[in-house]
Amino acid sequence: xxxxxxxxxxLQDVFNxxxxxxxxxxxxxxxxxxxxxxxxxxENLVGRDFLPRGTGIVTRxxxxxQLVNVPRRKLSRRGRADPSSETEPTGAEQEPFPExxxxxxxxxxxxxxxxxVRQEIQRETERLAGPNKGICRTPIHxxxxxxxxxxxxxxxxxxxxxLPVGDQPTDIEQQxxxxxxxxxxxxxxxxxxxxxANVDLVNSESLKLAREVDADGKRTLGVIxxxxxxxxxxxxxxxxxxxxxxxxLGFVGVINRSQQDTIANKPIQEALKFEKEYxxxxxxxxxxxxRCGTAHLAKILNQLxxxxxxxxxxxxKTKINGLISQTEQELMSYGSSSLSGTINTSSLxxxxxxxxxxxxxxxxxxxxxxxxAAELCGGARLYYIFNNIFGGAxxxxxxxxxxxxxxxxxxxxxxxxxxxxxxxxxxxFEILVKPQIKTLDSPSQRCVQLAYExxxxxxxxxxxxxxxxxxxxxxxxxxxxxxxxxxRVAPTAQYVESLISIQRSYINTNHPDFIGGSGALAELxxxxxxxxxxxxxxGRSLHPHSDLSGLGMEDEGISDTESVASHGRVNGxxxxxxxxxxxxxxxxxxxxxxxxxxxxxxxxxxxxxHYFFGGNKADPMFTTExxxxxxxxxxxRVKENGQYFASNPGSGALDTSPxxxxxxxxxxxxxxxxxxxxxxxxxxQTCDVADRRDHMETELIRSLITSYFNIVRKSIQDLxxxxxxxxxxxxxREVLQNxxxxxxxxxxxxxxxxxxxxxxxxxxxKCEDMLQVxxxxxxxxSESP
Ligand SMILES: Nc1nc2c(ncn2[C@@H]2O[C@H](COP(=O)(O)OP(=O)(O)OP(=O)(O)O)[C@@H](O)[C@H]2O)c(=O)[nH]1
Numbered sequence: 001x002x003x004x005x006x007x008x009x010x011l012q013d014v015f016n017x018x019x020x021x022x023x024x025x026x027x028x029x030x031x032x033x034x035x036x037x038x039x040x041x042x043e044n045l046v047g048r049d050f051l052p053r054g055t056g057i058v059t060r061x062x063x064x065x066q067l068v069n070v071p072r073r074k075l076s077r078r079g080r081a082d083p084s085s086e087t088e089p090t091g092a093e094q095e096p097f098p099e100x101x102x103x104x105x106x107x108x109x110x111x112x113x114x115x116x117v118r119q120e121i122q123r124e125t126e127r128l129a130g131p132n133k134g135i136c137r138t139p140i141h142x143x144x145x146x147x148x149x150x151x152x153x154x155x156x157x158x159x160x161x162x163l164p165v166g167d168q169p170t171d172i173e174q175q176x177x178x179x180x181x182x183x184x185x186x187x188x189x190x191x192x193x194x195x196x197a198n199v200d201l202v203n204s205e206s207l208k209l210a211r212e213v214d215a216d217g218k219r220t221l222g223v224i225x226x227x228x229x230x231x232x233x234x235x236x237x238x239x240x241x242x243x244x245x246x247x248x249l250g251f252v253g254v255i256n257r258s259q260q261d262t263i264a265n266k267p268i269q270e271a272l273k274f275e276k277e278y279x280x281x282x283x284x285x286x287x288x289x290x291r292c293g294t295a296h297l298a299k300i301l302n303q304l305x306x307x308x309x310x311x312x313x314x315x316x317k318t319k320i321n322g323l324i325s326q327t328e329q330e331l332m333s334y335g336s337s338s339l340s341g342t343i344n345t346s347s348l349x350x351x352x353x354x355x356x357x358x359x360x361x362x363x364x365x366x367x368x369x370x371x372x373a374a375e376l377c378g379g380a381r382l383y384y385i386f387n388n389i390f391g392g393a394x395x396x397x398x399x400x401x402x403x404x405x406x407x408x409x410x411x412x413x414x415x416x417x418x419x420x421x422x423x424x425x426x427x428x429f430e431i432l433v434k435p436q437i438k439t440l441d442s443p444s445q446r447c448v449q450l451a452y453e454x455x456x457x458x459x460x461x462x463x464x465x466x467x468x469x470x471x472x473x474x475x476x477x478x479x480x481x482x483x484x485x486x487x488r489v490a491p492t493a494q495y496v497e498s499l500i501s502i503q504r505s506y507i508n509t510n511h512p513d514f515i516g517g518s519g520a521l522a523e524l525x526x527x528x529x530x531x532x533x534x535x536x537x538x539g540r541s542l543h544p545h546s547d548l549s550g551l552g553m554e555d556e557g558i559s560d561t562e563s564v565a566s567h568g569r570v571n572g573x574x575x576x577x578x579x580x581x582x583x584x585x586x587x588x589x590x591x592x593x594x595x596x597x598x599x600x601x602x603x604x605x606x607x608x609x610h611y612f613f614g615g616n617k618a619d620p621m622f623t624t625e626x627x628x629x630x631x632x633x634x635x636x637r638v639k640e641n642g643q644y645f646a647s648n649p650g651s652g653a654l655d656t657s658p659x660x661x662x663x664x665x666x667x668x669x670x671x672x673x674x675x676x677x678x679x680x681x682x683x684x685q686t687c688d689v690a691d692r693r694d695h696m697e698t699e700l701i702r703s704l705i706t707s708y709f710n711i712v713r714k715s716i717q718d719l720x721x722x723x724x725x726x727x728x729x730x731x732x733r734e735v736l737q738n739x740x741x742x743x744x745x746x747x748x749x750x751x752x753x754x755x756x757x758x759x760x761x762x763x764x765x766k767c768e769d770m771l772q773v774x775x776x777x778x779x780x781x782s783e784s785p
Contacts, residue, residue, distance in 0.1 A: 057168070060135045135158045185213045195224055219249070349473070390444070429701055481736065491727060
């Protein structure tokens with residue numbers, strides 16, 4: 001059974017070659033407060049002075065110490081263990097075996113002078129932990145081969161400290177604690193908790209930490225040092241018997257060399273002899289002397305470690321087995337390194353090109369193997385771009401965005417030319433709707449751009465892990481796809497732009513879905529009559545007077561329909577117009593203005609709509625003369641800052657002089673004349689009517705623009721994704737493989753393209769090394785007794 005510790009040591013040696021803690025191997029971890037006597041215990045166990053000494057923190061890097069016992073009888077003359085020798089050495093063969101020490105970081109050097117070992121530990125500590133008091137978590141590995149040691153694997157750790165001293169970092173307590181925890185939390189480690197007897201055990205930091213990770217005390221062995229330094233009249237008997245702090249594995253008392261002994265260079269063998277005598281002769285400890293001292297501690301540790309290894313080895317074997325298959329798989333993913341020959345390489349290249357193109361297509365179709373679950377990608381993302389992003393962007397456009405009432409009125413006036421117009425002209429509608437259609441251009445172009453970017457993204461995720469082996473090929477593939485996409489994105493964007501231009505080039509007011517003038521009027525009227533005497537929601541949302549009732553005729557006893565009909569504008573309703581009540585303000589205005597009064601005509605609204613949207617302009621009702629006859633006294637005024645001013649139709653310039661019959665009167669006369677007063681009242685009422693008419697025209701234009709814009713929007717929403725799919729996506733899918741082969745499948749390029757990535761080669765080599773180590777470790781365990 002004793003051979004199990006060498007098995008673990010061999011495993012440790014094997015794993016040390018790859019420099020990582022892959023397996024939690026059984027080992028004894030020595031933990032204790034600073035100066036509690038850890039190093040002294042280790043030296044006693046080895047029977048040699050080999051550890052650095054001093055005041056304050058001395059152990060500053062973990063020291064992994066393998067003690068390898070070489071039976072004296074197996075020593076050959078040359079001082080080497082001779083496994084074949086079964087007989088006791090005699091004569092010259094009984095020369096003492098030169099104990100040797102060897103560091104992992106100095107594999108070619110054997111130390112037989114242990115003061116040199118101490119110096120090397122100091123040097124190596126300072127190399128990584130610096131000359132000051134800092135600590136470093138990288139361990140130093142030391143193997144001591146001796147006939148005087150029992151097989152053990154121990155780890156000496158920096159002492160737990162409370163306060164930083166000298167140049168120590170302020171968090172030194174935390175650093176040492178973390179380092180200690182890193183070792184003792186491993187379930188396969190045995191905790192050797194060292195506490196000095198001259199300090200109350202309840203203050204033992206090491207026991208406190210050990211309890212945190214091993215609550216049952218199954219793998220914690222207590223060591224009580226400095227028993228010789230206890231105050232007179234006190235002893236550690238209760239502690240050693242487990243009556244102060246219960247530990248399943250118990251406590252062992254030891255006496256190490258004192259500071260004084262070290263200064264006096266007291267040989268360790270002498271110290272061990274003293275220790276033995278001390279316990280055997282001490283009146284208190286005599287009874288438990290066999291359970292005290294370094295020799296007993298070494299025996300206990302050896303037994304503990306071996307039974308621990310015996311328990312843990314099957315698990316370790318299973319773990320190593322798992323690591324082997326895991327590493328084999330990883331190695332396979334890096335591909336074989338032994339690819340050579342033109343046939344092999346060219347067929348590999350062709351396969352990779354085809355694989356790339358297939359994956360590109362599969363991604364778009366939505367059945368790519370590398371699809372990420374975390375986010376939308378490939379075809380699904382394109383669908384999202386078309387429907388959600390693009391669709392959403394188009395839906396969010398307000399058809400009348402940036403179109404103020406002033407703009408609309410200006411467009412109406414500009415399109416009527418020098419004379420005031422009777423009807424809302426089609427030209428104004430066209431002038432206004434075209435720029436609105438243009439607003440569809442920007443989201444459409446953005447949609448093309450997003451689709452292009454998504455295709456680029458798709459290309460970057462194609463090819464799988466195998467392609468990552470060949471960074472040059474990967475870069476070239478991306479380059480070819482980028483070129484192809486770039487070639488296609490410009491024409492696609494142009495085509496999409498032309499789709500918008502086409503829509504702007506001809507405003508089809510005969511479109512079956514277009515609301516048309518009659519529809520717009522009916523809509524306005526519907527809203528106006530939906531809640532009589534209350535402002536309609538339409539009116540509320542757009543203008544406080546935008547309902548038809550707002551034309552100002554009700555006061556005059558004229559229905560909405562009549563009022564509109566009398567303007568020769570609206571007669572969408574079925575009610576018969578009743579005409580204008582004689583003597584009403586409305587009729588007075590008409591008379592005073594010298595305009596012939598026209599009774600409401602039942603079909604006047606319809607005629608207007610025919611005129612407005614390409615109807616029969618030859619209708620006698622709509623001759624210029626009739627138009628004049630039917631027209632209201634449209635004042636040539638422009639309301640500026642709440643005041644009306646006559647406008648010069650010819651020049652379009654504003655004349656700031658008052659208008660009306662009293663225009664020739666002086667300012668003082670104007671103020672006093674009764675005629676002037678009446679006319680002023682009539683004028684104000686006329687202005688009010690004209691104002692409301694302006695508003696109705698504006699609202700009409702708005703609903704026409706909205707209706708037409710919606711038709712165009714729907715069409716663009718449908719056509720842009722189709723154009724992108726046809727001109728960009730599908731085209732690239734169809735030609736990609738050919739393009740890749742044409743550009744990259746060239747004999748003179750093969751070697752360059754199939755050059756493996758340096759880091760990948762390194763990874764593969766490392767993986768191969770690890771696999772070898774795991775296989776070796778597995779063999780060691782399989783061979784163990
Ligand atoms: N008298 C006496 N002195 C001891 C005993 N054990 C250790 N010492 C002394 O206590 C001091 C500290 O001992 P070390 O073995 O260096 O303690 P350490 O825990 O390894 O210290 P760090 O590595 O710095 O944490 C040294 O001067 C030792 O000689 C003991 O059992 N009896």
